[in-house]
Amino acid sequence: MSNTTEQYQTVVNTCRELFLHKTRDYGTSWRVYRPISVVDQIFIKAKRIRTIQETGKQLIGDSISSEFIGILNYAVIGLIQLELPDSAKEDLPVEAVQQLYDERIQQAQQLMAKKNHDYGEAWRDMSQESFTDLILSKLLRIRQILANNGNTLVSEGIDANYFDILNYAVFALILIGEGKHRA
Numbered sequence: 001m002s003n004t005t006e007q008y009q010t011v012v013n014t015c016r017e018l019f020l021h022k023t024r025d026y027g028t029s030w031r032v033y034r035p036i037s038v039v040d041q042i043f044i045k046a047k048r049i050r051t052i053q054e055t056g057k058q059l060i061g062d063s064i065s066s067e068f069i070g071i072l073n074y075a076v077i078g079l080i081q082l083e084l085p086d087s088a089k090e091d092l093p094v095e096a097v098q099q100l101y102d103e104r105i106q107q108a109q110q111l112m113a114k115k116n117h118d119y120g121e122a123w124r125d126m127s128q129e130s131f132t133d134l135i136l137s138k139l140l141r142i143r144q145i146l147a148n149n150g151n152t153l154v155s156e157g158i159d160a161n162y163f164d165i166l167n168y169a170v171f172a173l174i175l176i177g178e179g180k181h182r183a
Contacts, residue, residue: 004116004174005109011173012072012105016098019073023097030077031090035158038078039142042165045070046135053129053182064128065176065183071135072169078162079104108166115167123171128181131172138165 033041045067052058080100092100116123123131138161145151145158175181 004121005113007174007177008109008112008170011170011177012109014173015069015072016101016105018069019076019101020094020098023094028090028092028097031081031084031088031092033077033081035078035081035146036143038074038081039139039146042071042074042078042135043139045074046132046139049132050129050136053132063183064181065173068169068172068176072166072173075162075166075169076101076104079107079159079166082159082162104166108163108170111163112167112170123168124175126171128172128175131168134168135165138162138168 030038048062049064049067052064080097083100141155142158142161145155145161150158172181176183
């Protein structure tokens with residue numbers, strides 16, 4: 001488990017660095033996204049990965065790794081957007097964004113550690129295709145919850161789905177880093 005913890009932290013540090021650089025470049029322009037727009041941004045990336053997996057061909061240079069990084073960072077955006085009230089400023093300082101990002105990652109990592117214990121690191125034997133399919137499935141769940149005005153009867157909410165998406169992206173990036181999955 002300690003190796004997983006170290007690998008997890010390495011992956012999220014890479015994603016965090018890119019996220020904060022983009023925040024310095026673009027500000028918090030993502031604050032204008034409505035919930036469905038965040039879902040669609042992740043969907044676009046996951047759909048592209050699936051298309052590359054199915055066709056074995058890609059025509060633009062962005063790697064599968066970069067798409068999983070984007071998925072992870074958009075999942076963090078989704079989690080942040082869920083917690084910020086509509087009245088919150090659209091333009092947040094980088095320091096505030098960093099704190100919000102780190103808090104969501106810490107929550108995700110704690111969840112991962114608990115699930116990783118119970119599931120015995122089953123993710124290490126999963127295919128990249130399964131991670132992609134699971135992410136797409138979670139996005140469809142979020143879409144349905146949004147269509148239900150955010151209400152569920154017995155299921156987890158939007159935040160739980162974003163945390164799972166984030167962790168699936170981390171797992172995929174760890175396995176890419178180990179050379180077990182296509183980059």
